Amino acid sequence: MVKRTYAILGTGALGGFYGAKLQKSGLEVHYLLKSDYQQVRENGLIIESKDGDFTLPQVNAYNNVEKMPQCDVVIVSLKTTQNQLLRDLLPPIVKDNGTVLVLQNGLDIEAEVAEIVSNVSIIGGLCFLCSNKVAPGHIHHLDYGQITLGEYTSNYQLTGITQKMREVTADFENAGISIELLEDLLLGRWKKLVWNIPYNGLSVILDARTDELMADIHTRQLVENLMWEVAAGAKSTGRIIPESFIQTMLDYTVKMKPYRTSMKIDFDECRPLEIEAIFGNPFRKAEAAGVYLQQIRCLYQQLKFLDMRMRK
Ligand SMILES: NC(=O)c1ccc[n+]([C@@H]2O[C@H](COP(=O)([O-])OP(=O)(O)OC[C@H]3O[C@@H](n4cnc5c(N)ncnc54)[C@H](OP(=O)(O)O)[C@@H]3O)[C@@H](O)[C@H]2O)c1
Numbered sequence: 001m002v003k004r005t006y007a008i009l010g011t012g013a014l015g016g017f018y019g020a021k022l023q024k025s026g027l028e029v030h031y032l033l034k035s036d037y038q039q040v041r042e043n044g045l046i047i048e049s050k051d052g053d054f055t056l057p058q059v060n061a062y063n064n065v066e067k068m069p070q071c072d073v074v075i076v077s078l079k080t081t082q083n084q085l086l087r088d089l090l091p092p093i094v095k096d097n098g099t100v101l102v103l104q105n106g107l108d109i110e111a112e113v114a115e116i117v118s119n120v121s122i123i124g125g126l127c128f129l130c131s132n133k134v135a136p137g138h139i140h141h142l143d144y145g146q147i148t149l150g151e152y153t154s155n156y157q158l159t160g161i162t163q164k165m166r167e168v169t170a171d172f173e174n175a176g177i178s179i180e181l182l183e184d185l186l187l188g189r190w191k192k193l194v195w196n197i198p199y200n201g202l203s204v205i206l207d208a209r210t211d212e213l214m215a216d217i218h219t220r221q222l223v224e225n226l227m228w229e230v231a232a233g234a235k236s237t238g239r240i241i242p243e244s245f246i247q248t249m250l251d252y253t254v255k256m257k258p259y260r261t262s263m264k265i266d267f268d269e270c271r272p273l274e275i276e277a278i279f280g281n282p283f284r285k286a287e288a289a290g291v292y293l294q295q296i297r298c299l300y301q302q303l304k305f306l307d308m309r310m311r312k
């Protein structure tokens, strides 16, 4: 059987971790880097993981997509704040009839990708992962790692489980990454936002870790209210998030090790925040369906202010 080749667009906390796992399992992986290029080209990747540390002393590192070979599967693992680059980065490296696997947080990114590349399958993946890039080419995987995958079709119609989903799943599972398959990508994306909208947003605005947000009755209530509003957003697009799922997310977070969200880390390190993909797209999609997500819009406006002030 011919092995699929992979490209990683953005070799950071997430892309570096999954890419290294795929390479370690025996697949050919090509990594696009920016500031870490020289270091990774010379010394490879270091993965410090709760599942076992490993190093890849030699990796296929690039700082220019034009030098990369076309690959069967291209993993989009930039921060969404860089997605304006996809128009230039994606077309040269994805094979005709290949797959683009979007592993970013947020909503409607697959629809943006569909406007850039044609004759490819687009799969969205929700990553339940806690990973940080701690130094150039050095990834610290703290917890979890499962990915939920669903294939995108125009307007997020239901696809069922496709052959391309099965192929990617086989490669990831062979690399020791647990996969769950979804027939409804849009519902999966809204469900992931049930976590990301309250915790990412409030962690920045209130300068708090997840455990602090859950320990205080006022912030816990805020979290829960926001989760309900995400469910209202989902409903406006015809997707139902059951009440039990909200309780599961609250319980999940209580049991999590105290966590500084990725948005809080970005804020603390003065990097642009993923506001449009995680907050803007959801409230705009709901508004287009006639439902006004007041609390999420309020978070969005505060985050935009903080992001703008930080950049000044
Ligand atoms: N980390 C997690 O545990 C986790 C969990 C779930 C979902 N996610 C989502 O996954 C996505 C990626 O997050 P992340 O945590 O992996 O971010 P990250 O650590 O910042 O990784 C992004 C990488 O992209 C690189 N990059 C930026 N511009 C580039 C360019 N023009 N060419 C090549 N490389 C470029 C960055 O390099 P430089 O550092 O040189 O700019 C960085 O290494 C986000 O949407 C996030 O919300 C992450």
Ligand SMILES: CC(C)(CO)[C@@H](O)C(=O)[O-]
Pocket (backbone or CB within 6 Å): 105, 127, 128, 129, 130, 144, 195, 196, 261, 262
């Ligand atoms: C929710 C999470 C902290 C772990 O599942 C991670 O997936 C994230 O930051 O999106």
